[in-house]
Amino acid sequence: MISYKDSGVDIDSGNKAVELIKKHVKDTATSGVFGGIGLFSGGFDLSEYKDMKHPILLASTDGVGTKLLVAQKLGRHDTVGIDLVAMCVNDLICQGAKPLFFLDYIGIDVLKPEKIEEIVKGIAKACKETSTAIVGGETAELPNMYAKDEYDLAGFSVGIVDKDKIIDGQDIKEGNVVIGLASSGLHSNGFSLARKLFFEELEMKLEDKFFDTDKTLADILLEPTKLYVNTILKLIENFNILGIANITGGGLLENIPRILPDGLGAEIDKNSWDKLDVFENIIKSKKVSEEELYRTFNMGIGITIIVEEEKASEILEYINKNTDDKAYIIGKIVKNESQDKRIDIK
DSSP: OOOTGGGTOOHHHHHHHHHHHHHHHHTTOOTTEESOTTSSSOEEOOGGGTTOSSEEEEEEEEEOTTHHHHHHHHTOOSSHHHHHHHHHHHHHGGGTOEEEEEEEEEEESSOOHHHHHHHHHHHHHHHHHTTOEEEEEEEEEOBTTBOTTOEEEEEEEEEEEEGGGOOOSTTOOTTOEEEEEEOSSSTTSSHHHHHIIIIIISOOOTTSBOTTSSSBHHHHHTOOOOOOHHHHHHHHHHSOOOEEEEOOTTHHHHHGGGGSOTTEEEEEOTTSSOOOHHHHHHHHHTOSOHHHHHHHSOTTEEEEEEEOHHHHHHHHHHHHHHSSOOEEEEEEEEEOOOSSOOEEEO
């Protein structure tokens, strides 16, 4: 007689993992959570938002990409969950939505409860910071689907916004100002290029000191994605924000145009913000062209907001004095009829 465990799936390990992560999931609960952990679906009570004139639910799904390969090689799994949440909720706030709840999917070769707990601890930490409740998830043990010790992550989040307050960029005009909020590092994009550069071209090892810093290459690569939810929601509440772009895959060159009306572009001053060590040293390596840098990496700017020129200084001061983020005026909106290149990096 053979069992499920003989084929590579250990139900007992799965049950142990569920028990280990329950306390972390419970810690993210908000007033809207409906139902308990372990049911067949997660619920969320929207009655708190009944006074909204026209409530709209927005949804976002994403993953962590090949950054996971670094975490797996190091056996360090407590930060990639933060990346997973950030990749979803940072997208939601671009249209003015308040994140409500989050679900995760973990696919893994062999289920080790302690590893799952480390991943979920990161997810819970990010959810708690952004007042986003974990209402469900799935952990799938998939022998032969992944190589030894490999896993993949996917996240899904839902937010809410009043229809009249959706930020879609339609009111952006020539002369508006682009403010950039500093990133924490590479975030979760461009890792295929980063790994090729550092591991193959520069022949660095994860334990090597990262140039003249006191950090290792591993520390630099696994720095979690910055969460911008609290800052952006404060800005939306206090100021007229015309557009918001999350600088993920495609960098500044491809993400800012996503919110610009036809006929407009942006001029970005690449010397207007402080460069992080990781980007300074990528530039110094002279292994990657400037255009490739700005369409692959965030280059130190994790999210951008577009505001009226007369309010730009006030908003900049507000961010730098009242939030945990560092902001810079990095450019302006200009006329640009070209559909091929709408962002000019100078």
